[in-house]
Amino acid sequence: MLMQSSSIFLWLFVILSPCFDRSSATAAAAGDRMPASIVARHGVVAADHGLCSTIGRDVLKEGGHAVDAAVATAFCLGVVNPASSGIGGGAFMLVHSSHRNTTEAYDMRETAPLRASKNMYAGNRTLKASGALSAAVPGEVIGLELAWKKYGRMPWARLVRPSVKIAQDGFPVSRYLHMQMTASESGILADKGLRHVFTSNGSLLKPGTLCRNIKLSETLKIISNSGAKAFYNGSIGLGLIKDIAEAGGILTREDLASYTVKVREAIVVDVMGVKIFGMPPPSSGGAALALMLNMLEQYRDLSSISDPLMAHRKIESLKTAFALRMNLGDPDFVDIEDVLKDMLSKSFAKRMKMLINDKTTFNSSHYGGRWNQLYDHGTSHLSIVDKDRNAVSMTSTINAYFGSKFLSPSTGIIVNNEMDDFSIPTTNISTSEPPPAPPNFIAAGKRPLSSMTPTIIFKDGKLKGVVGASGGALIIAGTTQVLLGHLVRGKDPLSSVLAPRLYHQLVPNVVQYENWTVPSGDVFEVGAEIRESLKRKGHIVQGYGGGTICQFVVQQLTGPNAGQLIGVSDPRKAGFPAGF
Ligand SMILES: *[C@@H]1O[C@H](CO)[C@@H](O)[C@H](O)[C@H]1NC(C)=O
Ligand SMILES: *[C@@H]1O[C@H](CO)[C@@H](O)[C@H](O)[C@H]1NC(C)=O
Ligand SMILES: *[C@@H]1O[C@H](CO)[C@@H](O)[C@H](O)[C@H]1NC(C)=O
Numbered sequence: 001m002l003m004q005s006s007s008i009f010l011w012l013f014v015i016l017s018p019c020f021d022r023s024s025a026t027a028a029a030a031g032d033r034m035p036a037s038i039v040a041r042h043g044v045v046a047a048d049h050g051l052c053s054t055i056g057r058d059v060l061k062e063g064g065h066a067v068d069a070a071v072a073t074a075f076c077l078g079v080v081n082p083a084s085s086g087i088g089g090g091a092f093m094l095v096h097s098s099h100r101n102t103t104e105a106y107d108m109r110e111t112a113p114l115r116a117s118k119n120m121y122a123g124n125r126t127l128k129a130s131g132a133l134s135a136a137v138p139g140e141v142i143g144l145e146l147a148w149k150k151y152g153r154m155p156w157a158r159l160v161r162p163s164v165k166i167a168q169d170g171f172p173v174s175r176y177l178h179m180q181m182t183a184s185e186s187g188i189l190a191d192k193g194l195r196h197v198f199t200s201n202g203s204l205l206k207p208g209t210l211c212r213n214i215k216l217s218e219t220l221k222i223i224s225n226s227g228a229k230a231f232y233n234g235s236i237g238l239g240l241i242k243d244i245a246e247a248g249g250i251l252t253r254e255d256l257a258s259y260t261v262k263v264r265e266a267i268v269v270d271v272m273g274v275k276i277f278g279m280p281p282p283s284s285g286g287a288a289l290a291l292m293l294n295m296l297e298q299y300r301d302l303s304s305i306s307d308p309l310m311a312h313r314k315i316e317s318l319k320t321a322f323a324l325r326m327n328l329g330d331p332d333f334v335d336i337e338d339v340l341k342d343m344l345s346k347s348f349a350k351r352m353k354m355l356i357n358d359k360t361t362f363n364s365s366h367y368g369g370r371w372n373q374l375y376d377h378g379t380s381h382l383s384i385v386d387k388d389r390n391a392v393s394m395t396s397t398i399n400a401y402f403g404s405k406f407l408s409p410s411t412g413i414i415v416n417n418e419m420d421d422f423s424i425p426t427t428n429i430s431t432s433e434p435p436p437a438p439p440n441f442i443a444a445g446k447r448p449l450s451s452m453t454p455t456i457i458f459k460d461g462k463l464k465g466v467v468g469a470s471g472g473a474l475i476i477a478g479t480t481q482v483l484l485g486h487l488v489r490g491k492d493p494l495s496s497v498l499a500p501r502l503y504h505q506l507v508p509n510v511v512q513y514e515n516w517t518v519p520s521g522d523v524f525e526v527g528a529e530i531r532e533s534l535k536r537k538g539h540i541v542q543g544y545g546g547g548t549i550c551q552f553v554v555q556q557l558t559g560p561n562a563g564q565l566i567g568v569s570d571p572r573k574a575g576f577p578a579g580f
């Protein structure tokens with residue numbers, strides 16, 4: 001049934017899409033004709049690129065743990081989706097072990113260099129947003145290695161090797177990557193390293209043409225043989241530091257050598273009949289998701305109300321969560337205990353629900369926010385379940401498209417611009433915006449606040465789902481809507497991912513409704529009934545041609561198909577899942 005609805009969708013898409021050319025290499029490269037939803041018995045990998053889902057699936061088939069598959073899939077994504085993630089960045093990863101009955105939160109987020117300080121940008125947002133000075137210390141390679149040391153069953157080299165080959169032989173540029181390249185064209189053309197990999201003869205590589213990164217392939221080869229120490233305490237790190245220093249950055253060898261992965265306690269919330277594990281700070285994702293769901297749970301009629309009323313309540317709970325989340329920061333630097341306790345508490349959620357009025361919306365100050373918002377950027381999310389029902393939910397990032405827009409020439413690594421996720425003191429006090437959030441100011445060794453929301457769901461003690469999304473500050477809204485669609489509104493996993501999304505970031509006080517013609521040509525647009533109803537309640541609504549990409553895996557827990565897995569990769573990015 002699911003397979004059917006998915007292929008119907010894709011056929012409609014084939015017929016309706018003006019740009020779809022069935023014979024073109026481009027379409028095949030983007031994987032457009034693979035189903036966005038699959039059914040599998042043993043294991044599933046849902047990544048935002050089909051090639052990487054397949055590589056992860058093969059690892060599961062050989063008996064690998066979900067963490068083994070996550071390592072292989074994440075390295076692959078860093079190669080074929082280089083605008084969104086990679087070893088020059090960081091990640092948050094939830095790991096559920098069915099054997100131990102534990103869910104751990106791996107914080108491998110990029111970290112402010114030891115020479116960083118609160119006023120290092122002197123209010124200059126440009127310097128904070130791109131170039132080598134916007135780089136924070138990468139955490140992905142060592143984070144993956146640490147989780148693999150605990151859970152992995154397959155040799156490390158086996159997991160990295162497929163990505164060495166892809167970087168060396170090249171991969172066809174997908175239409176989505178091409179869109180990201182076009183959006184970053186001036187940055188790519190201005191950087192020698194990026195130009196070398198992503199242009200040919202002075203212009204951007206076209207969709208379907210092969211993209212190679214030979215230096216990255218050499219780097220990955222060393223990592224496959226020697227592990228993370230080559231990066232943090234070895235030749236790769238030395239090359240990277242030298243390149244960054246020459247480009248004006250402040251990372252040192254000591255920054256790499258002292259990087260630590262933090263294994264944190266996951267956030268847990270019992271809500272709507274399920275137990276949800278989420279990412280704790282420095283991500284605001286888990287706490288915001290928990291607060292929204294706890295607020296919405298107070299309504300007894302959620303499954304039966306109209307779509308427009310549901311949309312209004314979702315937005316109002318989202319605005320509340322956004323107001324509160326800016327009080328969060330790196331728990332190793334700021335005391336966030338009370339805020340976090342509030343955001344997870346049922347009684348607090350009850351009080352916050354009183355702020356919602358079904359007939360009207362309010363201006364931003366109504367929701368109690370004190371600080372301006374964080375507008376973070378692109379990412380990549382993968383969801384994995386293995387045959388033992390271990391699970392991984394991982395969101396990785398280099399922050400903006402192509403991170404700092406700086407590719408380290410000696411290593412082929414695209415360097416993140418994660419420093420842009422810190423708030424900085426402003427010199428010109430603007431009256432139209434709240435002040436920047438002190439809990440998220442820069443300090444040496446601190447990790448910036450994030451919106452990433454990797455999530456794992458249980459029902460009656462059994463694994464029920466794995467979900468998360470990419471899309472920066474919009475991730476919280478995207479993930480919550482997909483979850484609500486399935487858990488509360490009775491949509492099947494694919495339909496809950498396909499449903500057009502609504503976003504709100506509190507500041508500015510505007511609803512952004514999805515109206516996105518994605519690079520493959522398909523259109524996602526919120527319907528007129530919802531838009532008009534929101535306007536009548538006083539919302540300012542604006543179309544938005546972008547948004548989140550969500551990967552969702554669900555285990556059927558009842559009925560004749562109990563134990564069956566359904567994996568969905570968001571068709572917005574034309575990825576596809578793989579299972580067996
Ligand atoms: C697993 O742990 C959860 C708490 O996180 C508990 O509710 C559940 O009963 C445990 N399951 C088993 C089989 O011990
Ligand atoms: C910020 O720094 C950039 C790069 O050095 C410079 O071009 C720009 O003029 C600076 N902006 C301000 C407002 O100082
Ligand atoms: C590169 O561009 C030049 C000038 O536009 C052109 O003469 C040449 O044929 C191009 N080479 C390739 C390999 O496309």
Ligand SMILES: *[C@@H]1O[C@H](CO)[C@@H](O)[C@H](O)[C@H]1NC(C)=O
Nearest residue numbers: 142229232233256257258259
């Ligand atoms: C680098 O090597 C030093 C000295 O052996 C060690 O203390 C440190 O943990 C290593 N760093 C990383 C990130 O592996």
Ligand SMILES: *[C@@H]1O[C@H](CO)[C@@H](O)[C@H](O)[C@H]1NC(C)=O
Nearest residue numbers: 362363364365366431432509
């Ligand atoms: C927001 O609403 C409050 C209460 O209705 C009002 O006092 C305040 O002036 C409003 N602020 C703005 C910026 O409109």
Ligand SMILES: *[C@@H]1O[C@H](CO)[C@@H](O)[C@H](O)[C@H]1NC(C)=O
Nearest residue numbers: 515516517525526542543545
């Ligand atoms: C959606 O965007 C298209 C342009 O891409 C525009 O023509 C259309 O009017 C928009 N629809 C809505 C409801 O905003």
